[in-house]
Amino acid sequence: xxxxxxxxxxxxxxxxxxxxxxxxxxxxxxxxxxxxxxxxxxxxxxxxxxxxxxxxxxxxxxxxxxxxxxxxxxxxxxxxxxxxxxxxxxxxxxxxxxxxxxxxxxxxxxxxxxxxxxxxxxxxxxxxxxxxxxxxxxxxxxxxxxxxxxxxxxxxxxxxxxxxxxxxxxxxxxxxxxxxxxxxxxxxxxxxxxxxxxxxxxxxxxxxxxxxxxxxxxxxxxxxxxxxxxxxxxxxxxxxxxxxxxxxxxxxxxxx
DNA sequence: GCGACAG
DNA sequence: ATCTTGTCGC
Numbered sequence: 236x237x238x239x240x241x242x243x244x245x246x247x248x249x250x251x252x253x254x255x256x257x258x259x260x261x262x263x264x265x266x267x268x269x270x271x272x273x274x275x276x277x278x279x280x281x282x283x284x285x286x287x288x289x290x291x292x293x294x295x296x297x298x299x300x301x302x303x304x305x306x307x308x309x310x311x312x313x314x315x316x317x318x319x320x321x322x323x324x325x326x327x328x329x330x331x332x333x334x335x336x337x338x339x340x341x342x343x344x345x346x347x348x349x350x351x352x353x354x355x356x357x358x359x360x361x362x363x364x365x366x367x368x369x370x371x372x373x374x375x376x377x378x379x380x381x382x383x384x385x386x387x388x389x390x391x392x393x394x395x396x397x398x399x400x401x402x403x404x405x406x407x408x409x410x411x412x413x414x415x416x417x418x419x420x421x422x423x424x425x426x427x428x429x430x431x432x433x434x435x436x437x438x439x440x441x442x443x444x445x446x447x448x449x450x451x452x453x454x455x456x457x458x459x460x461x462x463x464x465x466x467x468x469x470x471x472x473x474x475x476x477x478x479x480x481x482x483x484x485x486x487x488x489x490x491x
Numbered sequence: 492g493c494g495a496c497a498g
Numbered sequence: 499a500t501c502t503t504g505t506c507g508c
Contacts, residue, residue, distance in 0.1 A: 287498075289499055323499070325496040331499095332498070356497045366497065387497045419497085 243320035246334065250321050255330050262365040265373050271425040272350050272378045274433055277304050282438075283349035285371070286451035287335045288459050295319040296462060297335030298455045298483070299343040305437075307446055311346055312483040313339035314458050325387065328356055329367035336371065342480070344375065351378045351426065351434060353447035358423035358431075360400050360408035362388050372424025379423030380431045382448045383408075386419055411435055414443055457486050 283301045290296070300312040315338045321331040340352075358368030358381030368381030389402035391410070400408035400419060408421040409432040422431045438445040444452065461482060 287499080289498090291500085295499095323498060325498090328498055328499095361497080381497085383497050385497060388495090 243318055246320040250330060252324065252327065255327050256363065259326075259329075259361075259363040259365040259370075262369055262373055263363050265424075266359065266364065266369055266422075267425050268359070268422055268427055269425070270427050270430050272430070272434075274430060274437070277350050277434065277437075280304060281310060281347050281349045282351055282353070282447055283340075283343065283347070284353040284355075284447035284451035285336045285340055286355045286448070286455045287332045288452075288455040289319060290459055290463060293319045294462075295332075295335045296455050296458050297332070297337075297339050298451055298458060299336065299339040300451050300454055301343055301347045301349055302447075302450065307440075307450070309450070309487050311343060312454060312487060313342040314454070314479050314483045315339050316458075316462050316479060326362045329365075329370040332356070332367055333370055333374075337374070340371070340375065344377075349377070351380060352423075353435075353438075353445065353451070354379050354381050354423060355383075355448055355451065357381045357383045357387050357408070357419065358421040359428070360387060360389060360402065360419060360421035364405075364407070366421070366423070368421065368423030372426075376425075378425040380426060380435060381419075381421045381423050382435065382445055383419040383421070384416075384444075411439075411445075413439055413445075416443055418445065454483070454486060457489050458482065461486065 285299045298314040301310045354368035357366035368379045372379030389400035392401045398410040399406045408419045411418040420435045440446045442449045
């Protein structure tokens with residue numbers, strides 16, 4: 236049988252679009268765009284990233300990974316697999332993915348103290364200035380940077396020879412070019428737009444994404460492959476769930 | 492009404 | 499995000 240925790244009872248029923256939108260307006264009032272991290276304070280320190288991936292039948296995988304900068308040696312990781320209960324609605328991504336990400340992230344933060352957390356998705360560059368990077372940054376009270384491959388809101392503008400996204404008269408995102416592809420960087424919480432951009436710029440490697448996001452994305456996809464094998468073998472989500480933390484550590488070696 | 496629309 | 503056939507390159 237499937238463990239209660241993997242069902243959507245009490246989650247799907249409690250999700251309501253207009254309440255969710257109201258929650259985001261409340262979040263937007265709590266955003267702190269001041270810098271709680273200096274670009275000089277990340278050398279040889281811990282950085283973290285979170286991401287989610289999905290399989291068939293409403294199964295989602297959430298991962299949290301911590302590594303050292305600039306070696307990118309992975310220090311720790313956590314992951315979880317559970318049923319996905321909330322649909323994807325543009326602007327409300329956080330309500331779908333927080334559910335997958337919060338558990339592994341909480342476990343990770345009990346063990347390591349990252350200077351900053353990278354999140355796959357927008358932060359400030361959001362219809363209500365509260366994307367998933369903002370949700371996570373406020374709930375976990377940590378500096379977060381939102382990294383998105385596609386824009387959600389705003390128009391491109393040039394200011395001081397640099398490319399930004401402007402929305403409702405505010406500069407909400409600064410666009411980073413990696414191999415001629417646009418990456419939309421926006422602050423989540425406890426960090427400024429410029430600092431978000433400058434720190435992200437340091438994280439460019441040989442991939443088309445900033446390294447933290449690349450690593451989290453890679454881990455979630457490797458985990459998914461391994462989960463599907465286990466799932467088919469055992470047909471039992473419960474038994475998989477108990478070993479996810481160990482599985483995560485085993486998968487670290489496969490990333491590189 | 493029409494187009495846009497993170498993952 | 500995921501699904502997918504074929505193609506390019508190491």
